[in-house]
Amino acid sequence: ETGVTQTPRHLVMGMTNKKSLKCEQHLGHNAMYWYKQSAKKPLELMFVYNFKEQTENNSVPSRFSPECPNSSHLFLHLHTLQPEDSALYLCASRWGNTEAFFGQGTRLTVV
């Protein structure tokens, strides 16, 4: 275990639903990341937060809405998604210049 916990592990949602993914770490890390991993595509950086402030938004569609209420928690709010948004969503965290620690991911299926 890396100390980064993602819930739920699996999620199936309809295109009109609203759901949220949660990421939690109690490692004292200051930076938190959302990545999207689709089949046969590179790992795509979506958002980065550092000390609760968003520092990167990699041109992500507005149907994905991140929230970072404190340095230990990161959410990804989802609404009106498309089937092509089905993927493994990975959260990671980092302190200073260390490597990033990854959660197990949430496997999202949009139907």
Added chain:
Amino acid sequence: AQSVAQPEDQVNVAEGNPLTVKCTYSVSGNPYLFWYVQYPNRGLQFLLKYITGDNLVKGSYGFEAEFNKSQTSFHLKKPSALVSDSALYFCAVRDMGKGDDKIIFGKGTRLHILP
């Protein structure tokens, strides 16, 4: 913008043979370089990193990587492959010249160790 290239989609190696998984990078400043491994339906596990110092870095499970600044490469190696090394391997870079938080990953290389 920083980028990472993993030129091989798949590498096949016989068990007991040495293995190499290739990675090249492009950054504007000094790179922080990382290798991760991913097993099916799991997150990424950290293997090793280069920040500064010795060009040859040693990591988990007997893996090592060599930083080559002139060739902008950071190839992953292991002297003797195990069947259990079969997995998806990712190279990643953080561009310290930009001073931002981005960690960019390559597309991954699937390593098959043949018994």
